[in-house]
Amino acid sequence: xxxxxEDPKNLLDPRDLIENCGNKRELAHRVLRAYLRVSPxxxxxxxxxxxxxxxxxxxxxxxxxxxxxATIGAKALADLCKRIESAPLATSREELMLFNEHFDLTVxxxxxxxxxxx
Amino acid sequence: xxxxxxxxxxxxxxxxxxxxEDLGYEVTESESGEEAWKLLQEKxxxxxxxxxxxxxxxxxxxxxxxxxxxxxxxxxVVLLTTYTERTxxxxxxxxxxxxxxxxxxxxxxxxxxxxxxxxxxxxEEALRKANRQxxxxxxxxxxxxxxxxxxxxxxxxxxxxRFFEIASFSLPSSQIDGDFVExxxxxxxxxxxxxxxxxxxxxxxxxxxxxxxxxxxxALNRLLVARVGDELPSPREIVQHVxxxxxxxxxxxESFVTLTYIRMDxxxxxxxxxxxxxxPPIFWLGSERRADVLxxxxxxxxxFTDDETYMEKxxxxxxxxxxxxxxxxxxxARSAEGEEFGVDRxxxxxxxxxxxxxxxxxxxxxxxxIRYTKSDRFEDDFTCVVxxxxxxxxxxxxxxxxxxxxANLRGFVSASAAHAGLPxxxxxELQLAAHEFFRNLVEHGQSDTHxxxxxGYRASIDQYELRFEYEGTVFDPPHIDLPDLESFPEExxxxxxxxxxxxxxxxxxxxxxxxxxxxxxDIPVSF
Numbered sequence: 064x065x066x067x068x069e070d071p072k073n074l075l076d077p078r079d080l081i082e083n084c085g086n087k088r089e090l091a092h093r094v095l096r097a098y099l100r101v102s103p104x105x106x107x108x109x110x111x112x113x114x115x116x117x118x119x120x121x122x123x124x125x126x127x128x129x130x131x132x133a134t135i136g137a138k139a140l141a142d143l144c145k146r147i148e149s150a151p152l153a154t155s156r157e158e159l160m161l162f163n164e165h166f167d168l169t170v171x172x173x174x175x176x177x178x179x180x181x
Numbered sequence: 182x183x184x185x186x187x188x189x190x191x192x193x194x195x196x197x198x199x200x201x202e203d204l205g206y207e208v209t210e211s212e213s214g215e216e217a218w219k220l221l222q223e224k225x226x227x228x229x230x231x232x233x234x235x236x237x238x239x240x241x242x243x244x245x246x247x248x249x250x251x252x253x254x255x256x257x258v259v260l261l262t263t264y265t266e267r268t269x270x271x272x273x274x275x276x277x278x279x280x281x282x283x284x285x286x287x288x289x290x291x292x293x294x295x296x297x298x299x300x301x302x303x304x305e306e307a308l309r310k311a312n313r314q315x316x317x318x319x320x321x322x323x324x325x326x327x328x329x330x331x332x333x334x335x336x337x338x339x340x341x342x343r344f345f346e347i348a349s350f351s352l353p354s355s356q357i358d359g360d361f362v363e364x365x366x367x368x369x370x371x372x373x374x375x376x377x378x379x380x381x382x383x384x385x386x387x388x389x390x391x392x393x394x395x396x397x398x399x400a401l402n403r404l405l406v407a408r409v410g411d412e413l414p415s416p417r418e419i420v421q422h423v424x425x426x427x428x429x430x431x432x433x434x435e436s437f438v439t440l441t442y443i444r445m446d447x448x449x450x451x452x453x454x455x456x457x458x459x460x461p462p463i464f465w466l467g468s469e470r471r472a473d474v475l476x477x478x479x480x481x482x483x484x485f486t487d488d489e490t491y492m493e494k495x496x497x498x499x500x501x502x503x504x505x506x507x508x509x510x511x512x513x514a515r516s517a518e519g520e521e522f523g524v525d526r527x528x529x530x531x532x533x534x535x536x537x538x539x540x541x542x543x544x545x546x547x548x549x550x551i552r553y554t555k556s557d558r559f560e561d562d563f564t565c566v567v568x569x570x571x572x573x574x575x576x577x578x579x580x581x582x583x584x585x586x587x588a589n590l591r592g593f594v595s596a597s598a599a600h601a602g603l604p605x606x607x608x609x610e611l612q613l614a615a616h617e618f619f620r621n622l623v624e625h626g627q628s629d630t631h632x633x634x635x636x637g638y639r640a641s642i643d644q645y646e647l648r649f650e651y652e653g654t655v656f657d658p659p660h661i662d663l664p665d666l667e668s669f670p671e672e673x674x675x676x677x678x679x680x681x682x683x684x685x686x687x688x689x690x691x692x693x694x695x696x697x698x699x700x701x702x703d704i705p706v707s708f
């Protein structure tokens with residue numbers, strides 16, 4: 064099951080990202096902005112694919128979102144993506160709703176982080 | 182160093198690109214396997230970091246394409262994966278993947294991975310350079326071997342020999358096999374042909390064969406100097422001499438040479454063959470237009486053993502007869518289906534083309550093999566020599582009044598007598614008479630005789646006539662029943678031999694002042 068939503072660290076922990084960006088804060092911000100730009104399309108791909116029972120669409124979308132979520136330190140969302148990727152058509156509507164809600168929370172956390180003063 | 186990232190996730194790409202650039206890589210990005218393969222064909226990349234799952238061709242398929250696509254240099258492939266199952270890793274390694282990185286990408290892991298990559302690529306580069314050096318050295322060796330073959334191994338057939346015609350060709354293989362050919366002429370009536378093949382390939386084989394061939398010339402010279410009388414050293418003596426001086430060296434070099442030494446003698450009407458493990462010659466019997474593989478003595482190749490005693494074998498020959506000598510490269514040349522050309526096919530080719538002039542005849546053999554293999558490049562050298570006692574014998578020859586002309590006289594008598602169908606015994610008797618007459622003419626000719634001697638022949642179904650004509654007074658000797666063998670030099674012995682070696686001896690002084698002597702031999706006719 065996904066990590067607890069109450070703990071914001073489970074939504075976004077950018078410490079690894081910053082380290083993997085060579086401690087370049089500006090680069091980390093660029094990565095996060097790229098995430099905000101491309102990830103909604105991936106979520107949409109997952110949900111549309113699930114609606115159409117297209118396993119490949121769901122799996123590829125979940126795989127890519129899992130990688131980018133892991134890269135930015137959104138561990139809980141990455142875990143959810145992993146579950147969807149491993150069983151693309153076995154995910155219930157409730158789980159998909161939870162996934163979507165989780166994604167929105169993660170995006171919110173990223174935006175808050177980006178707005179924080181350096 | 183150049184790196185290609187194959188990843189459709191821009192978030193991961195940004196992080197990876199920055200890390201690679203920080204490590205000094207020149208980075209190109211691609212979002213699909215197909216696009217990446219196109220880029221790899223256009224530009225040299227030494228490192229590819231590909232996600233397992235990308236649109237179209239997967240990272241794994243791309244890796245397989247890289248390994249089998251004939252790229253000029255080795256490409257180090259790292260697969261980015263979130264899959265960690267052992268089976269996937271095994272499948273990836275079998276597909277040619279060098280290393281794995283897992284997402285999220287840790288800079289430390291990347292650096293460690295690239296350190297290994299650079300070490301392996303550097304070793305691969307060094308290996309490639311070393312291989313290139315080896316290849317250049319090998320090419321150089323082949324060039325030297327090829328030059329040795331063209332200059333030292335391919336003998337030049339004697340030109341304008343009255344009694345024998347020789348045609349040959351040699352096609353070197355891509356690896357230099359060391360076939361060699363040599364010809365020795367002993368006057369016009371005797372010719373020796375040597376064909377050989379050294380063990381191994383390349384420069385070693387070329388040098389081995391050049392040395393062996395040179396030693397044959399040396400052996401012949403030594404034996405000629407050491408001989409007593411006019412007798413030529415026999416092929417067996419020549420081969421034995423070479424063996425005695427070379428076998429131990431060949432054994433030390435763990436090498437050997439196969440060869441066939443053949444002498445064709447137009448005076449004796451005999452071919453003498455020493456075979457040392459070479460391909461058996463094909464004998465073409467001109468009178469019957471038949472071609473057979475000769476069964477020879479079965480001697481060991483030179484260098485097989487150091488105590489071999491070589492044997493020779495004699496075969497009667499007549500004008501028109503020929504020997505076809507060839508290397509195993511010819512009969513073992515393979516068709517596209519892998520079948521050898523073989524001796525039977527060679528014999529068929531001989532029979533199909535035996536009406537052609539000799540030069541054209543060997544061209545047809547060469548072309549037949551080339552057509553059969555559908556290639557002009559062969560695994561082994563490919564050599565063929567054809568030596569033929571001329572089918573046609575001139576009706577008349579002109580000889581200087583000199584002892585040196587005796588050999589040619591005997592050759593002419595032998596060839597013309599064989600051509601006319603005179604049995605061998607009678608031919609030898611006639612040669613003896615002709616020899617004695619000519620010697621007498623040189624040593625005791627009348628004082629008014631001068632100029633060359635014309636020697637001709639005429640034959641019918643039951644008679645052969647040998648004719649001598651020269652300017653001067655004919656010497657018509659008295660009949661001698663028995664020479665005086667008590668005196669020295671023996672008086673009349675030569676005349677006695679002449680008279681008793683022919684069926685009729687006629688002398689005439691022609692109107693134009695030419696002296697003429699005719700010797701007749703009857704040809705037995707059987708019905």
